Amino acid sequence: MIPEIGQLSLILAFCFAILQGTLPLIGVWKNNAMLSNLAVPAARTQFVFIAITFICLDYSFFANDFSVLYVASNSNSHLPLAYRLAALWGGHEGSMILWVSILSVWTMAVTLFAKSLPETFRIRLIAVMGMVSMGFLAFIIFTSNPFERLIPAVLDGRDLNPLLQDPGMVFHPPVLYMGYVGFSVAFAFAIAALLDGRLDITWARWTRPWTTVAWVFLTLGIAFGSKWAYYELGWGGWWFWDAVENASFMPWLVGTALIHSLAVTEKRDAFKVWTVLLSICAFSLSLLGTFLVRSGVLTSVHAFATDPRRGIFILMYLVVVIGGALLLFALRAPKVGLGERFDVVSRESMLLTNNVVLVAATGSVLLGTMYPLLMDALGAGKISVGPPYFDTVFVAIMAPGLFLMGLGPLAKWKKASLPEIGSRLRVAAVISFVSSLLVPIVMGKLTLMTAVGVFMGIWVASTTLILLRNRIKTRRVATPNLIENLKGIPLAFYGMLLAHLGIGVFILGVTLVKGYESEQDLRMEKNDVAKAGGLAFKFEGTQEIAGPNYVSTQGTFTVTSKGKVVAVLQPEKRFYPVQGSVMTEAAIQPGVVKDMYVSLGEPLENGAWSVRIYIKPFVQWIWAGAILMALGGVLALLDRRYRIVNKKAALAAQDLQEAYEV
Amino acid sequence: MSRTAKFLIPLALFLIAVGFLFKGLFLDPHEVPSPLVGKPAPTFQAPVLSDASKTFNSADMKDQVWLLNVWASWCGACRDEHPILMAMAKTNQIATYGLDYKDTDQEAQAVLDTNGNPYKTIATDANGKIGINYGVYGVPETYVIDKAGVIRYKQIGPITEEILLTKIVPLLKELQR
Amino acid sequence: MKKLLVIFLLIVNSVFAGEAKPLADDPVLEARLKALSQELRCLVCQNTTLADSTAPLAEDLRQEIRQLMREGKSDKEVVDYLVARYGNFVRYRPPVNNSTALLWFGPFLLLIVGGFVLFRVLKKHAIGEDIQPEDE
Structure with a gap:
């Protein structure tokens, strides 16, 4: 019964999505208030029905209803409750339900928080969101129904893939989807603005906070995913340039570019065409990612089971949504004005240069991801494009951008002087150069890669601090008190500092772990001691333990430093009987300076085990950097001007001035 | 370029990408074509299954068209393919030789005893070395080798009736001429 | 008694403790x-x-x-x-060969062309009387 209610409410949600996506647009066009007023109630009703669908499906997981095919394929009665509930998004059908659920959360948020928008604009915005939802609901209903019954029901399910039975499974997908589905709002803003002919400062100002929220989620989502891979896969990798990872990384890169170009558009009413194109591209890349993951055109470790019908459906949908958007862009963009003037060297031009770099970097990821398909389609043979390619090309393209990151924020709006910026950054250059030699020497090995990496990381971080000092200095005349001075600086400025600092921290983490990680493959008998990174790892033997739905062999390693115990690590080798698969659970002692990472390999003769011991210096900085970036986004969102917008109060001239200084 | 044409560039690029994606839907990313097709088949000598005193020498196959079918008792897809191989053997038109890949003689023989033996001779490749030389990455795999000892076709995965009739048989007819 | 056991274990351990060997x-x-x-x-x-x-x-x-x-x-x-x-x-x-040239050099080309186009557009955008920097 419950699955049927879910099925029915899914269909009803689809009907309301159609309502939401079509009639209000006609209403705005024909000036019919009755039709256009349907937008908000239709969107909210759709939200309610999608919520019911979601709850029904998750209830089926909760109640172990193995007469539902999807539940039977992705869950098991012995699966712990949290994973059972998260198993909803463990397969293709359910993750599509998560997709539309999150889309409708975003739509609901738009109906609640975007009240200050002009009426026609707001209606168009909601209608565009309805159209996006319509396509995905149709996709679910016609090709990927999660409520399909399994008759006769099976006694127990085939279990969730053990690889996914991890706390990461509970948080990572929803946060990640919040991110890349969230770009649908920026997309809808762009389409509504193109339809409305309202491509101006106010459009940019409205789009900005929504884009930032989505970007924050996406940043966190990618970071979670990377952390998960780090401890789950048993060999401490954190990024593989896999097609699916790239699919979430490309929207992030374009989203980052978008945040920066929105700054220019908001301030100068300029480069609107470019900004609107980026808004379209960010979401288009999210959609492309969905296609790549679910159509089976690319091989990926994360790929869902594939069905060509699904591929054709999503491709048609891409043509309608992205093709339609780009066509509308081609028709309307030529009429958009140029906006205020600014100099070739200015904050504005720096922000746009950042865009060129990020777009070229996205280009490298896109090319690398699609190239095997391209070659195959042209009959030119099969090739693989993997980490060595991306590590070379992507990094080489980003490097000049990172260098400019130090310069950009110091440039004055409208017109800047390069020599002046240069003189302010002399200290940063010296610090970076010295540390690029010093840090590798302290770590024990100097190579070009580590020197350049450390230089970039310290450069980005130190220029950011100089930026703050500079800000304080210029404000000192008006507010001599340091606390008052610091308080008076807009939160958005701090947000930018934090996000940029995060990039620096991230680069240092990547450089140091790549340059100085150590790895040992050992044969260890009970009581054997291994030495790594100045520590002694003593193997205390193994014991059998029983988990809720697995049995496990757990090894114990006591880690001592100069005779003092610093950590006890218990890596496991788990056997999940339902799927008959063995999972390696590494044991990690995280630290600011280094992680100790131990994973069990295979049992050898005489009770010995093959053991891998890694020392991963500064690896946590990678995720710390990402969290700083996300926090930066949050600070920017808390900035006063957004609160004022939300209170529907007009932006006072003074606030506007304050806001512009960021 | 006119002002409007410039704004059509993103759409054009997108449509090109769609073209490739559409084509991609009908390609199998898991299939890795062999670079050995069109090249001389690696020669090998290997003990014959269940009769280690005899040796199979691929050089002896010169001047005839033959099929080398790589299989194993542990391979499920091989069992699916087996009836087709049996049918091929019945025609007496196709010389199919087996390469028993990473297997034990007992287990392989047991499978043949139950299901029938479609092979003229079976060479064994217990450690998978011959497999590596032939670029085997997933059994079953079948190589069509011509009179000059050149690999003319490689089938990755089981031979189906369709593949047999549309690809292998016409090729064999041409090669045997 | 417990103490004795601990001491015993320590001795046993120290006797058997060996250096782990590379695999x-x-x-x-x-x-x-x-x-x-x-x-x-x-x-x-x-x-x-x-x-x-x-x-x-x-x-x-x-x-x-x-x-x-x-x-x-x-x-x-x-x-x-x-x-x-x-x-x-x-x-x-x-x-790196003819068919992968686009893969290896395309992104750099995009960077250079993008930079060039941006420079041209900025130049055009800045034509006119002198622009004054905006004070913060």
Whole structure:
């Protein structure tokens, strides 16, 4: 019964999505208030029905209803409750339900928080969101129904893939989807603005906070995913340039570019065409990612089971949504004005240069991801494009951008002087150069890669601090008190500092772990001691333990430093009987300076085990950097001007001035 | 370029990408074509299954068209393919030789005893070395080798009736001429 | 009693405590194998490197590479050996040739052309009377 209610409410949600996506647009066009007023109630009703669908499906997981095919394929009665509930998004059908659920959360948020928008604009915005939802609901209903019954029901399910039975499974997908589905709002803003002919400062100002929220989620989502891979896969990798990872990384890169170009558009009413194109591209890349993951055109470790019908459906949908958007862009963009003037060297031009770099970097990821398909389609043979390619090309393209990151924020709006910026950054250059030699020497090995990496990381971080000092200095005349001075600086400025600092921290983490990680493959008998990174790892033997739905062999390693115990690590080798698969659970002692990472390999003769011991210096900085970036986004969102917008109060001239200084 | 044409560039690029994606839907990313097709088949000598005193020498196959079918008792897809191989053997038109890949003689023989033996001779490749030389990455795999000892076709995965009739048989007819 | 047990265990432990041995006979060769196989793709599981794959074929291939390295083959010769058997598919670093030129140089071209176009547009955008910097 419950699955049927879910099925029915899914269909009803689809009907309301159609309502939401079509009639209000006609209403705005024909000036019919009755039709256009349907937008908000239709969107909210759709939200309610999608919520019911979601709850029904998750209830089926909760109640172990193995007469539902999807539940039977992705869950098991012995699966712990949290994973059972998260198993909803463990397969293709359910993750599509998560997709539309999150889309409708975003739509609901738009109906609640975007009240200050002009009426026609707001209606168009909601209608565009309805159209996006319509396509995905149709996709679910016609090709990927999660409520399909399994008759006769099976006694127990085939279990969730053990690889996914991890706390990461509970948080990572929803946060990640919040991110890349969230770009649908920026997309809808762009389409509504193109339809409305309202491509101006106010459009940019409205789009900005929504884009930032989505970007924050996406940043966190990618970071979670990377952390998960780090401890789950048993060999401490954190990024593989896999097609699916790239699919979430490309929207992030374009989203980052978008945040920066929105700054220019908001301030100068300029480069609107470019900004609107980026808004379209960010979401288009999210959609492309969905296609790549679910159509089976690319091989990926994360790929869902594939069905060509699904591929054709999503491709048609891409043509309608992205093709339609780009066509509308081609028709309307030529009429958009140029906006205020600014100099070739200015904050504005720096922000746009950042865009060129990020777009070229996205280009490298896109090319690398699609190239095997391209070659195959042209009959030119099969090739693989993997980490060595991306590590070379992507990094080489980003490097000049990172260098400019130090310069950009110091440039004055409208017109800047390069020599002046240069003189302010002399200290940063010296610090970076010295540390690029010093840090590798302290770590024990100097190579070009580590020197350049450390230089970039310290450069980005130190220029950011100089930026703050500079800000304080210029404000000192008006507010001599340091606390008052610091308080008076807009939160958005701090947000930018934090996000940029995060990039620096991230680069240092990547450089140091790549340059100085150590790895040992050992044969260890009970009581054997291994030495790594100045520590002694003593193997205390193994014991059998029983988990809720697995049995496990757990090894114990006591880690001592100069005779003092610093950590006890218990890596496991788990056997999940339902799927008959063995999972390696590494044991990690995280630290600011280094992680100790131990994973069990295979049992050898005489009770010995093959053991891998890694020392991963500064690896946590990678995720710390990402969290700083996300926090930066949050600070920017808390900035006063957004609160004022939300209170529907007009932006006072003074606030506007304050806001512009960021 | 006119002002409007410039704004059509993103759409054009997108449509090109769609073209490739559409084509991609009908390609199998898991299939890795062999670079050995069109090249001389690696020669090998290997003990014959269940009769280690005899040796199979691929050089002896010169001047005839033959099929080398790589299989194993542990391979499920091989069992699916087996009836087709049996049918091929019945025609007496196709010389199919087996390469028993990473297997034990007992287990392989047991499978043949139950299901029938479609092979003229079976060479064994217990450690998978011959497999590596032939670029085997997933059994079953079948190589069509011509009179000059050149690999003319490689089938990755089981031979189906369709593949047999549309690809292998016409090729064999041409090669045997 | 407990104390005695602890002391006993400590003695036993110290007697049996041994140095952990590297799994491989030749760690130098193993490191070389590791570095090289990280750039190679496992054919069976497909999206894993040869270094990290647990598939039997991957183990065989690693063994084969060890053998080749012991015979004194260079990394390039090892890669060529595999490419001759499995094609360029095994290389995660695609070779630079006519058909991959776009892959390797396209992004840089995009960067240069993008930079050039931006510069032109900015130049055009800035034409007119002198622009004054905006004070913060």
